[in-house]
Amino acid sequence: MNAGEGAHSYVRNSSYQSGVVDVAKPIIEEEIATKLDINTLQNRFCIADFGCSTGYNSFPAIEIITQAINKKYKSPENTSKTLEFYVFFNDVITNDFNTLFTSLPPHINYHAAAVPGHFHGRLLPEYSLHFAYSSWSLQWLSALPEAVADVGSPAWNKGEILYTRDRKLVCDAYLDQFEKDIGLFLESRTVEMVSGGLMVLLVPAVPDFWNPESEYTVTWDISYLLGSCLVDMAKKGRFSEAKVDSFNLPYYFPTPEQLKAILSKNQSFTIERFEIRDNPGKHTLASVNARAAFLRAVNERLVTDHFGSEIIDELFELYMEKLEASPVFLNPDNDKTIVILVVLKRKLI
Ligand SMILES: C[S@@+](CC[C@H](N)C(=O)[O-])C[C@H]1O[C@@H](n2cnc3c(N)ncnc32)[C@H](O)[C@@H]1O
Incomplete structure (x- = not known):
């Protein structure tokens, strides 16, 4: 995610991801009230946000939870104890934790700590975590599926930057990686979470990926519009076509059925809730500029690492031209991206 608080930063361009916190609020409150087993608690209560970025969308969620x-x-039956909250903000080591800590709201009622590292592996001590939260982050893969960048593979994703409906083998390779990654995420949390601990996951998803009648989702916006801009720039000689062929984005947006099937395989958590909501954030990106800034804040680092920083302004100007000329993509009501709200409970150990 783009660092800092400037015009291209994630802080200033993440309203698409933020709306879901309000949707999740009543569910989080109800699950905590009815399912969290506080009788076994000491005075310490540990919460972690996995994939918190620079915090802007994380702080309201932590406030709701605490x-x-x-x-x-x-x-009335618990007046004797006071709880001390510890909140662990996790993201990759290159995340801009400085912006996160300088933006912490005043008078927070918790001790805050950074936990840098990949959430597909262990990050916290055994049986220490009471509440795990993750929003708009689990779609990120730990690595690109090898086959999609392998010229000799039938799943080679030539000329595209993400899976598309007409390439089943590419989709399968991405889904495979997503399934492995969710498995690793849950295995790590299995060790870290206390018995009865709750986990809330807000996962961006697509309703019916294979239906050609469906209108667009954020994945198609990226693959059809952003991807085609890169192809056009290669044709103009700004870089080689091979450069585009070897570039793929490392994320996967599951369908609800896919996610449920993957979660059901896990033996350590029960699925307490699995609910589907429209993404309210899509209406916050009403202008072409706002849509481009949102995609740029998320993808700039990946694009510049591969193509160099000198192409980035031109790329997003071209993206805005294409968006302007695409009535279907321009209308936020056509964006069928959904968010799946999952509540898991750590089984008794
Ligand atoms: C789209 S942002 C979401 C940020 C925030 N949760 C929100 O709702 O706005 C996804 C975040 O997940 C982080 N992320 C991706 N893969 C990760 C991993 N393996 N371990 C930790 N963080 C990861 C990214 O660095 C990024 O900050």
Whole structure:
């Protein structure tokens, strides 16, 4: 994600991802009130946000969680104890944690710590975590599926930058990697979470990827519009076509059925809730500029690492031209991207 708080930063361009916190609020409150087993608690309560970025969307979520826990904990039958909250903000080591810590809201009621590293592996001590949260992050893969960048493979993704509906083998390779990654994420949390601990996952998804009648989702925006800009620039000689052929984005947006099937395989958590919501954030990107800034804030680093920083302004100017000329993509109501709200509970150990 783009660092800092400038015009191209994630902080200033993440409204697409932020709306879901409000949708999740009543669910988080209800699950904490009814399912969190606080009787076994000591005074320490640990929360982690996996893939927090620079914090802007994380802080409201943490506030909802701590308030709901306090409300339950300070109920008449529990007046004797005070809880001390520890919040672990996790993201990759290149994340701009400085912006996160300088933007922490004043008077927070928790101790904050950074936990840099990949959430597909272990990050926290055994049986220490009471509440895990992750929003708009699990679509990121730990690595690109090898086959899609392998010229000799039938799943080689020539000329595209993400899976597309008409390349089944590429889709399968991405889904395979996504399934492995969710498995690793849950295995790591299995060791870190206490018995009865709750996990809330907000996962961006697509309703019906294979239906050609479906209108667009954020994945198609990226693959058809952004991808075609890169192909056009290669044709103009700005870089080689082989450069585009070897570039693929490392994320996967599952269908609800795919995600449910993957989660159901895990033996350590029960699925307490699995709910599908329209993404409310899409209406926050009403202008061509806002849509381009949103995609740029998320993808700039990946693009510049591969193509160099000198192409980035031209790429997004071209993207804006293509968007302007595409009535279907321009209308936020046509964006069928959904968010799946999952609540998992760590089984008793
Ligand atoms: C789209 S942002 C979402 C940020 C924030 N949760 C929100 O809702 O706005 C995805 C975040 O996940 C982080 N991320 C991706 N893969 C990760 C991994 N393997 N381990 C930790 N963080 C990861 C990215 O660096 C990025 O900050």
